Amino acid sequence: MELLRTLCQIPAPAGNEAALTQFLLNYIQTASPGWQTQPTVLAGEQWQDCIILVFGQPRTAVFAHLDSIGFTVRYGRQLVRIGGPVLDEGIRLVGRDSQGEIDCTLGSDEETGQPTYEFTRDIDRGTELTYYCDFRETDTTVQSCYLDNRLGVWNALRLCETLQDGIIVFSCWEEHGGGSVAYLAKHIYETYGVRQALISDITWVTEGVHAGQGVAISLRDSLIPRRSYVERIRRIAEAAGIPHQLEVEGSGGSDAKELQHGAQPWDWCFIGAPEDNVHSPDEIVDKRDIASMLALYQELMRQL
Amino acid sequence: MELLRTLCQIPAPAGNEAALTQFLLNYIQTASPGWQTQPTVLAGEQWQDCIILVFGQPRTAVFAHLDSIGFTVRYGRQLVRIGGPVLDEGIRLVGRDSQGEIDCTLGSDEETGQPTYEFTRDIDRGTELTYYCDFRETDTTVQSCYLDNRLGVWNALRLCETLQDGIIVFSCWEEHGGGSVAYLAKHIYETYGVRQALISDITWVTEGVHAGQGVAISLRDSLIPRRSYVERIRRIAEAAGIPHQLEVEGSGGSDAKELQHGAQPWDWCFIGAPEDNVHSPDEIVDKRDIASMLALYQELMRQL
Amino acid sequence: MELLRTLCQIPAPAGNEAALTQFLLNYIQTASPGWQTQPTVLAGEQWQDCIILVFGQPRTAVFAHLDSIGFTVRYGRQLVRIGGPVLDEGIRLVGRDSQGEIDCTLGSDEETGQPTYEFTRDIDRGTELTYYCDFRETDTTVQSCYLDNRLGVWNALRLCETLQDGIIVFSCWEEHGGGSVAYLAKHIYETYGVRQALISDITWVTEGVHAGQGVAISLRDSLIPRRSYVERIRRIAEAAGIPHQLEVEGSGGSDAKELQHGAQPWDWCFIGAPEDNVHSPDEIVDKRDIASMLALYQELMRQL
Numbered sequence: 001m002e003l004l005r006t007l008c009q010i011p012a013p014a015g016n017e018a019a020l021t022q023f024l025l026n027y028i029q030t031a032s033p034g035w036q037t038q039p040t041v042l043a044g045e046q047w048q049d050c051i052i053l054v055f056g057q058p059r060t061a062v063f064a065h066l067d068s069i070g071f072t073v074r075y076g077r078q079l080v081r082i083g084g085p086v087l088d089e090g091i092r093l094v095g096r097d098s099q100g101e102i103d104c105t106l107g108s109d110e111e112t113g114q115p116t117y118e119f120t121r122d123i124d125r126g127t128e129l130t131y132y133c134d135f136r137e138t139d140t141t142v143q144s145c146y147l148d149n150r151l152g153v154w155n156a157l158r159l160c161e162t163l164q165d166g167i168i169v170f171s172c173w174e175e176h177g178g179g180s181v182a183y184l185a186k187h188i189y190e191t192y193g194v195r196q197a198l199i200s201d202i203t204w205v206t207e208g209v210h211a212g213q214g215v216a217i218s219l220r221d222s223l224i225p226r227r228s229y230v231e232r233i234r235r236i237a238e239a240a241g242i243p244h245q246l247e248v249e250g251s252g253g254s255d256a257k258e259l260q261h262g263a264q265p266w267d268w269c270f271i272g273a274p275e276d277n278v279h280s281p282d283e284i285v286d287k288r289d290i291a292s293m294l295a296l297y298q299e300l301m302r303q304l
Numbered sequence: 305m306e307l308l309r310t311l312c313q314i315p316a317p318a319g320n321e322a323a324l325t326q327f328l329l330n331y332i333q334t335a336s337p338g339w340q341t342q343p344t345v346l347a348g349e350q351w352q353d354c355i356i357l358v359f360g361q362p363r364t365a366v367f368a369h370l371d372s373i374g375f376t377v378r379y380g381r382q383l384v385r386i387g388g389p390v391l392d393e394g395i396r397l398v399g400r401d402s403q404g405e406i407d408c409t410l411g412s413d414e415e416t417g418q419p420t421y422e423f424t425r426d427i428d429r430g431t432e433l434t435y436y437c438d439f440r441e442t443d444t445t446v447q448s449c450y451l452d453n454r455l456g457v458w459n460a461l462r463l464c465e466t467l468q469d470g471i472i473v474f475s476c477w478e479e480h481g482g483g484s485v486a487y488l489a490k491h492i493y494e495t496y497g498v499r500q501a502l503i504s505d506i507t508w509v510t511e512g513v514h515a516g517q518g519v520a521i522s523l524r525d526s527l528i529p530r531r532s533y534v535e536r537i538r539r540i541a542e543a544a545g546i547p548h549q550l551e552v553e554g555s556g557g558s559d560a561k562e563l564q565h566g567a568q569p570w571d572w573c574f575i576g577a578p579e580d581n582v583h584s585p586d587e588i589v590d591k592r593d594i595a596s597m598l599a600l601y602q603e604l605m606r607q608l
Numbered sequence: 609m610e611l612l613r614t615l616c617q618i619p620a621p622a623g624n625e626a627a628l629t630q631f632l633l634n635y636i637q638t639a640s641p642g643w644q645t646q647p648t649v650l651a652g653e654q655w656q657d658c659i660i661l662v663f664g665q666p667r668t669a670v671f672a673h674l675d676s677i678g679f680t681v682r683y684g685r686q687l688v689r690i691g692g693p694v695l696d697e698g699i700r701l702v703g704r705d706s707q708g709e710i711d712c713t714l715g716s717d718e719e720t721g722q723p724t725y726e727f728t729r730d731i732d733r734g735t736e737l738t739y740y741c742d743f744r745e746t747d748t749t750v751q752s753c754y755l756d757n758r759l760g761v762w763n764a765l766r767l768c769e770t771l772q773d774g775i776i777v778f779s780c781w782e783e784h785g786g787g788s789v790a791y792l793a794k795h796i797y798e799t800y801g802v803r804q805a806l807i808s809d810i811t812w813v814t815e816g817v818h819a820g821q822g823v824a825i826s827l828r829d830s831l832i833p834r835r836s837y838v839e840r841i842r843r844i845a846e847a848a849g850i851p852h853q854l855e856v857e858g859s860g861g862s863d864a865k866e867l868q869h870g871a872q873p874w875d876w877c878f879i880g881a882p883e884d885n886v887h888s889p890d891e892i893v894d895k896r897d898i899a900s901m902l903a904l905y906q907e908l909m910r911q912l
Contacts, residue, residue, distance in 0.1 A: 080857070178868075263487045
């Protein structure tokens, strides 16, 4: 899991994904000669900090968001949230401003309860802070900040190794309301006629979805995908004998929001390993669920 | 009102409208030879479960959503809402899962207040439940679940009988955040240059809008349509002497949300009969308001 | 500031911007012969009540919204909000209905706390009311209702005088959820390849942004612009020595919402003078901040 560890350690809060994008472009250049099929790589200013990889004759696109939650430094010691991070006091935050490296801790304002930082000096207004990455691996689990969604990115990169026909999309801003999938989806639909999507992202361990029991196929979250598409996916997963769990939620969202609301008739399904300690520095995922996630994506990209 | 009764009885919760779509396609095939003008029918996978009917040289499009509110079975006895259904305990819910037909009642969790079901057995995770349809007709009223929006669909179908120039759209997902009008509207604007819309949907009886006093022309709800378009519609309704009421709300929405926020300059107006007992199994509408709704649509499609 | 005074006095609540649009078209026709570059003017039904001005070979587009907050008359004495107006009782409201001119005051319902009007007669359902404009100018400040965003419009018009390459957009509905920028942005991107935007709008005086200390460059509000674009803007402002302040907020929005969520890869940045008494009849702005706003826009349109 060295690749995953590296992915988790690169700061990429929503709106400033450039460092992770650059890492991925380098990785793709280095690794792709070993892939079964050579993709066309779409990247550059026209795509902001997103990347699209097109393999063969695509029928389905996989979306994995690059960005993470975090904080923006406001005035005084105030922090403003990027996405929905856990706010426990004492969490270690890192960043960089005009005066150099920052390694501080998360506090909270006594009056407002809003997040603050505690540090030896003032931090430049507008500086982004992210969780310090303490990557921990055991025989059965990986644990780190930002498994959501570096694990989804990792899944997509591993999928590239054997993918013959399909599209892999690395998107931005997912944790903070979205902002890239609308144009990515438009281009993909208009150029390749593809309107089937899989969302390679991480979900929650709940009373109905348990660690170690397989990748979760989400039947719905705050949005409801088209039933007939989700049923096709369920049948493929069952026929292939890949361990999986069915998830039903009334809240939560993903890159699928932009597919659902965009001006193309996308069918989509969220499929991802469940994690505990969501949006904290201690996100933890069972390795069996990572394995079944990759296996299911491989199968689906062949059959859908 | 046999057609309306049939429409109300077909389950079509948001995301799973396929059964109603299939019924409509059959109905259109059977009925359209009797219509004054033969439409072009756009349907199939590219349109998910939506249908577009194009008559003559269209200038205006009518949007009627197919989907209804309902529930998704979660874990244990929990239900998750589809749209915003009334949650009164004891309401009869129906559906079907791998073990067969379901006829159960709505309950609520003692601790969380969230909706639950009461049934003789567990229901498969992800199963959709809808209100049991008890269709009641008197000389002056119709009453049933899902008059919102089967009455809007019925109005559109009746409008087809005499329509010469115009577009009729049957959309999906309206009760749960939308998801089809963006691409339907894009296609219609780009293909036919049409950017005038009427929303054939059902509204609320309130202190300002009364049953039996005519179809409601909405001047605004949570969104505000372009004033000059709504004024044209008011003038046509007045000149034609069709009973109508002016509605002003600060909340509520419709398929118009996607028109308002889409990437085409749509003018739109919500025009529909008011109902009482909204989003319950006992939605009730005055037949005079149904008559004036259809009459106004016929007039507007001629004059706009 | 006679032009600004005139702009503030023309009612243009969201959805009914037509009077202001007409004034601007007349102004542009009269004033543009004196501008350094003659723009192409896009206006008319296809653009609803929006206007696009295209100068030379554009690389960047400036968005200034025409509409304001206000009220819609509901039933009885009830008012429904347009956008988020201040609701202090006694505020003077003006409008016009079938019975003539209206000059009334804002009240509030004793039971619901919702806004009402107090007037000598009933007002027609659906009538729009706006703040009475009491424009006040001193050596150092301007004060009026609707400086948000007539000052942003004024800034855009003054910018036109010397603009060589760029696009100026006057948009609608910004105060009430948007509705025009999606199609304006689509046209601009597809026709001119422009995907850099500046939002010419007014922001808030806060603990971190003070009147008189220069135009505010927003690093984020409820949305987060792409970091690399905002950094370019900061560097240009610094190099040019134009007084400015950096703003960091967790709430608030602008026309940028539609750029961020639209199907084109727009980079955007909100740049505007701060005002106090936001969304009240007494919005006040320091003239030095107006001067630095215009100076920064002139510089950015040359260099971006």
